Amino acid sequence: QVHLVESGGGLVQAGGSLRLSCAASGRTFSSYVMGWFRQASGKAREFVAAVSWTTSTAYGDSVKGRFTISRDNTKNMIYLQMSSLKPEDTAVYYCAVASMPVLYRHENDYDYWGQGTQVTVSS
Numbered sequence: 001q002v003h004l005v006e007s008g009g010g011l012v013q014a015g016g017s018l019r020l021s022c023a024a025s026g027r028t029f030s031s032y033v034m035g036w037f038r039q040a041s042g043k044a045r046e047f048v049a050a051v052s053w054t055t056s057t058a059y060g061d062s063v064k065g066r067f068t069i070s071r072d073n074t075k076n077m078i079y080l081q082m083s084s085l086k087p088e089d090t091a092v093y094y095c096a097v098a099s100m101p102v103l104y105r106h107e108n109d110y111d112y113w114g115q116g117t118q119v120t121v122s123s
Contacts, residue, residue: 002026002112004095009117012085016121020080022095022114029053030073033098036080037107038091038119047105048093049080058103063089085121092116 008020020036035050047060049069057069068081078095096110104110 002097004097004112004114006093006095006114006117009093009119011120011122014085014087014121014123016085017081017083018085018119020082020093020095020117020119022078022080024076024078024095024097029076029097031101033101033103034071034078035096035098035104035110036069036078037094037096037110038089039094039116040088040091043091045094045107046091047107050098050103050105051078052101052103056103058105060105082119085119087121087123090119090121092118 003025005023012018031053036048037045039045050058051069051071066084071078094116095114097112098110
């Protein structure tokens with residue numbers, strides 16, 4: 001059974017940085033696409049970033065240039081380095097895995113999800 005656990009969320013001031021981690025277990029994920037989504041209160045879940053096993057990446061427009069996704073296949077980990085944070089980045093951030101090797105941007109294309117970690121950016 002696939003299990004994803006996010007960590008690293010918290011409270012940070014606007015302009016600050018935060019690094020999220022996601023530990024994956026249950027199978028070998030090296031050939032899968034892994035991604036991050038977020039959901040702010042009262043809003044739909046939004047694509048943040050995805051990374052393939054070859055380390056190709058895709059980013060949502062709202063985070064491009066500020067966030068960096070990476071992965072460590074030897075540890076079954078993915079990371080999201082967030083910089084220049086804004087209050088509008090406040091959301092629950094979810095780690096997700098897609099079993100097809102495509103940099104999907106829609107949540108319906110992802111098969112496994114973590115429980116999420118809260119990120120709050122104060123102004």
